[in-house]
Amino acid sequence: MENLIKEMTEAGVVPVVKIDNADDAVSLAAALRKGGINCAEITFRTDAAEESIKRISTEFPDMLIIAGTVLTPKQADKAIAAGAKAIVSPGLNPMVVKHCIEKGYPVVPGVCTPSEVEQAMSLGLTYLKFFPAEAAGGVKMIKAMAAPYTGIRFMPTGGINVSNLADYLNCRAVFACGGSWMVPSDKIAAGKFDEIEKLTAEAAALLKEVRK
Numbered sequence: 688m689e690n691l692i693k694e695m696t697e698a699g700v701v702p703v704v705k706i707d708n709a710d711d712a713v714s715l716a717a718a719l720r721k722g723g724i725n726c727a728e729i730t731f732r733t734d735a736a737e738e739s740i741k742r743i744s745t746e747f748p749d750m751l752i753i754a755g756t757v758l759t760p761k762q763a764d765k766a767i768a769a770g771a772k773a774i775v776s777p778g779l780n781p782m783v784v785k786h787c788i789e790k791g792y793p794v795v796p797g798v799c800t801p802s803e804v805e806q807a808m809s810l811g812l813t814y815l816k817f818f819p820a821e822a823a824g825g826v827k828m829i830k831a832m833a834a835p836y837t838g839i840r841f842m843p844t845g846g847i848n849v850s851n852l853a854d855y856l857n858c859r860a861v862f863a864c865g866g867s868w869m870v871p872s873d874k875i876a877a878g879k880f881d882e883i884e885k886l887t888a889e890a891a892a893l894l895k896e897v898r899k
Contacts, residue, residue: 688814695726695842701866702727702866702867704727705730706739712729715880716747718880719883721884723892725747727750730754731754731758736754737769740752754774756776757775757783760782775794775795775796775816796816797815804832804836813840814840819844819845820844825851825855829855841860844864849893852866856894856898
C-alpha cells in the first residue's frame with residue numbers, strides 16, 4: 688500500500704476513465720503517457736473495463752493502472768487479475784474493503800462525511816477518496832475534516848478540472864486528485880487521442896507549476 692500511495696502522490700493527477708470499447712484502451716493509455724501522466728483509473732462503469740485494464744497492463748507494464756467504481760468483491764478480483772494495482776470505489780462498502788484487505792489488494796474507498804472517515808479508520812485505512820468532491824464541499828470540506836483527523840489523506844474526485852485543480856493540490860490533506868476532464872468519453876469513442884494528449888499535457892504542466 689505504501690508503494691502505491693507513493694506512486695499516486697508522485698502522479699498527482701489520476702485520470703478517471705470510462706471506456707466503452709476495449710479496442711481504444713491502448714491508444715488512450717499512450718495519449719496519457721505522451722501527455723505526461725503515467726497512470727489511469729479505469730472505471731467498472733462499462734463491460735469493457737476488465738479487458739481494457741488487461742490490455743493496458745500488458746502493453747505498458749510500468750503504468751499505474753487503478754480499477755475504479757469497484758462495487759463488489761467479484762469486481763475487485765477481476766480487476767486485480769487483469770493487472771490493476773489498486774482498487775478504488777465511490778463509497779465505503781465494508782464488505783468490499785474487508786475482501787480487499789484479506790486478499791492483500793491496496794484499496795482506497797470513497798468517503799464524504801466524518802462518520803465514513805471514522806469507519807475507514809476502524810478498518811485500518813488512512814488514504815481515502817473524497818467523493819463527490821465539489822458537490823460535497825470541496826477544499827473547505829476537506830480542510831474541515833482534516834482538522835480532527837490529522838492522519839487522514841484524501842484523493843478528491845468529482846467536479847475537479849483545470850480551474851480548481853491547484854486549489855486541491857495545495858491542500859496539505861490531499862495526496863492526489865482524480866479527474867475525468869482530460870479523458871472525456873466522447874473524445875475516446877471518436878478516437879481523438881491527440882486532443883486527449885493535449886488536455887493531459889495541460890494538466891501535467893499545471894501539476895508541475897503547483898509543485899515547483
